[in-house]
Amino acid sequence: MSEEREHKTEGRRSWLDDPKTVRKIVLALFVLCAGLFFADGFYEKHSHFGAEDVFGFYALYGFVMCVVLVVGAKLMRVFLMRDEDYYDRDR
């Protein structure tokens, strides 16, 4: 995430501009995700469907669906993306 940043700012640099901070945030996210994933071993599930009983089901589902969505949407761009003035061109 930090590699994406290009700073046009002069002066007002915020603590969030520091790549170190960003790295820390990303690290925290990783730790949190790992914790949540393994939390599945410590409570009782009240599931309606068999799939829910898979260890870390919701974590895996969230991750995989997110990737599916992004890849799908990228493919859609091939067919559906047009210039901003597409509808005004004939005028």
Add this chain to the structure above:
Amino acid sequence: MTAIASINPGLILILGALPIPLLPQAIRRLYLLALPALGFAAVYQLEPGTLITMEAFGLTLELLQVDRLSLVWGYIFNIAAFLGFLFAWHDRDAVQQISAMIYAGAAIAAVFAGDLVTLFIYWELTGISSVFLIWASRTDAAYRCGMRYLLIQVSSGVILLSGTVAWYMLTGSIDFTHIGIDSLAGKLILLAFGIKCAFPLLHNWLQDSYPEATVTGTVILSAFTTKLAVYALARGFAGTEVLIYIGAVMAVFPVFYALIENDLRRLLAYALNNQLGFMVVGVGVGTELALNGTAAQAFSHILYKGLLFMTMGAVLFRTGTCKASELGGLFKSMPLTAGFCIIGAASMAFPLFAGFVSKSMIITAVAVEHHSVIWGTLLFASVGVFLTCGLKLPYFTFFGQDSGHRVKEAPWNMLAAMGLTAFLCVFIGCYPAVLYDILPYPVDYKPYTSYHVIQQLQIMMFTALAFVILLTFRIYPMDRKSINLDTDWVYRKAGPWAAKRLLGALGAMGSSIESALTQATTNTITVIKRHHGPEGMMAKTLHLSSMVVWVVAFLAFILLMDFVRGL
């Protein structure tokens, strides 16, 4: 208070809108806030079961019908109007003020309409009054967009009216109760509701028009029309199975669009469409839990979606743009707005926020009825909407690549409106009993179980993880100056193209017919001229002797004929 208890609370706003232009600005601003506050008080003291009727044209019009379903919408519409007018406090445009007030009033009045004819009147009024919020942008694009919007809104009303007539012929009643889709009338009425509810393929007026409205207009628009349609569906079509599938499709496909959309207000319109899908599924399932979920979701959705539209409105107001490709790094200039945006995003699903205690009721209701595919679809849709509204929207606006905008924080009134809305989102999330108490049916649902909290956090955090990873490896579709084709292509591009071709072909046919006729006329004239013109044979003056020859020849011919006959 008995007098006020017998009129439709929507009328307070509708009639109250009329003197707005006569008031001086300072008083007018307070007046605009006072009307929805009064409206809220009027709704608050309504008793479920109240019914005020009037006889007209041989029909029984139910001008005011109160039950626990309509009360939920009555409360939230007044709250939304209040917050919307607070957000628009700085605005001096009387046209917008009047139309927004009538629009909000019409939506509230429609909720308390007990029969289909009264509903139709307010249904059309919402469409006609709200178009001025789009036209108030005063651009050519907004004018044309408003025309498209109006055409679709009015069509929905006309279809509702024809459905009402058919329903009256069938049942002899115009009472607005459960209708169902067994009859033609039911199908027509469902179509009318479906247009306003932005069903798949009927949806595109929403994404077309909302981003064209003014900064404050979009905030107002986002609250009423579609949620009124959800209410109408819940009243007329609860438990209609086809709605489960319509709602599921509706929850999924807009998130793909939202992911690649550059205009952030349009992104929110797609996300709004997706959230409506959840509510439509709830109506389709039709159990008490599902309908409670739909009502609760409509309530919290109006708040958090309104909050997100407000933050984007504030960004548009300060920077003059709402496009992801032109934004980024705004948290330095607008830290409070950024904070409210994050609260709005979190309110969609995180524990302790409004969406968590409402949306999950619908998903649970689906699971209880064992619709496994629909359940999986709705989970997918929640991942999608969190990815687009919860991560993409704040990231590309307030963080990410710095766009270099150095602007002031949003004005105090916008901050106040956002702050109040954010407070309500958190309040409902922390004290769901407040919301559960006003739902149509008794609530036996506990959102804060360890299972539910952990599963929700797992979904959200792993979505965030995927977002970060996809962004780092540059797989995530970057913001690009662009638009994406949707069903409006049919009437904005294909329709005009076909019409042009058709007119062209008709024109060519017309001119060939015309030239053929001209040719024929010319030929006729030439022939006539040849025989009857100055040089023509028929115009010649003949000599007397030749005339005598002709007469003799003629008489001889008759004589001959007579002779032949006599044989």
